[in-house]
Amino acid sequence: MAQGNPKIRIAHATPLGHGARLLRVERVDGAELGFAGGQYVIINTGVTLPGGKLAKRAYSLLSSDAEQRAVEIAVKRIGAGPGSNVLNDLPAGAELEWSGPWGKLRLPPGFSGRALLIATDTGITAALGIAQSAAAAGAAQLDLLWLVESEDYFLSEPFVRERLPAPVRLSVARDLPPVGHPERPARACALVSEQHLSAGPYDAVLCAGDGAVLYPLRDRLTSLGAPEGSVLLESFFNNPLKKSL
Ligand SMILES: Cc1cc2nc3c(=O)[nH]c(=O)nc-3n(C[C@H](O)[C@H](O)[C@H](O)COP(=O)(O)OP(=O)(O)OC[C@H]3O[C@@H](n4cnc5c(N)ncnc54)[C@H](O)[C@@H]3O)c2cc1C
Known part of the structure; x- marks a missing residue:
């Protein structure tokens, strides 16, 4: 039937x-x-x-x-x-x-290394899912950077903190220019400093959110020393690969 x-x-x-x-x-x-x-x-x-x-x-x-x-x-x-x-x-x-x-934006089962998660905008949902899964598997270090344009953009910071397992270190940058702003990608890249990567080295870097930001951000991360191929991206919107189809 x-x-x-x-x-x-x-x-x-x-x-x-x-x-x-x-x-x-x-x-x-x-x-x-x-x-x-x-x-x-x-x-x-x-x-x-x-x-x-x-x-x-x-x-x-x-x-x-x-x-x-x-x-x-x-x-x-x-x-x-x-x-x-x-x-x-x-x-x-x-x-x-x-x-x-x-979706392939996930850590390998049983991941026990160090991971950096970067979310812009609504991409925080994927980062929350990954962080909980990785903490339960026993990841050695989990850092999460969330880039948003304002405090009341989407999920509140207390909501995010409450959902994050204890070992995750969260930083929130709230001065990202609005979606579509020409300076948004450059500002996001500037917010990801050597300081972030020096907290690693990371075995994996996973990023979710605005595709217009994520691709330049991946170049920035690679220039700061993230191993080639270690940075995974998931565009929630503004996916440049989709536009070119
Ligand atoms: C893998 C993946 C996971 C996603 N997870 C979530 C999630 O957890 N929560 C969530 O709210 N959305 C999420 N989205 C976005 C969601 O799929 C829709 O695009 C969104 O809800 C808008 O749909 P809509 O039909 O209302 O508007 P549409 O008419 O489809 O969208 C209008 C335009 O807004 C863009 N857009 C989508 N999201 C945003 C945003 N945050 N800021 C600015 N522009 C945006 C769309 O790409 C489109 O160009 C995800 C997208 C993908 C690809």
Whole structure:
């Protein structure tokens, strides 16, 4: 018998400050998601776009991968964007088609080395997932740098600190120019100083967020001595590779 597309249910929704929401979701069939920290799911928001396609959007799992049934995502409203608005408005109990988990922004299973995580903007969700997974595996050192434009951008710093396992050292830089600002990439590169890399050496550097920033940042990290190939990127938006297609 043909099976329908797998669904998740919004089990619980909590507002998060200005225009964002924390959603606890679970599979309708009760099965585990089978994700690793840093991975994401794609949710079919049910909204039909002007061209006739359905708006399917990616969201990183920010909860610990030690819990595979009730998992969490956080969604920031982006202007009149169809997906983020639906996910900020749907009531608890709503069911949505999904696929996943997806994504290579993760540390190898059992990673016990030193890792630097850099998040811009909403990329903090992926960094939270990775940090919890790595701390549970016994990583030797975890440093997290979060670059945002203001204090009330998305998740609050207390929320992030509360979710971070004790060994993670968090620094937050709150003066990143807004998304799309021509000086944003250069400012982000300036915020990542030799001081950050000298806290290593790191076995892995994982970055998530604004693609317009992440690629120049990777060049900056390499120039500061990060081993070639050790820096993994996940663009949440402004993905330059997508634009060139
Ligand atoms: C791997 C991955 C993981 C993601 N994880 C999260 C997450 O955990 N939480 C979350 O809120 N979003 C996340 N996103 C972004 C999300 O998939 C949607 O792009 C976002 O919710 C906007 O969707 P929309 O339909 O409302 O607007 P759209 O119409 O799709 O977006 C409008 C424009 O805004 C851009 N955009 C998306 N996010 C931002 C942002 N933060 N700031 C500025 N512009 C942006 C889009 O690229 C697009 O150009 C992730 C994206 C990817 C690829």
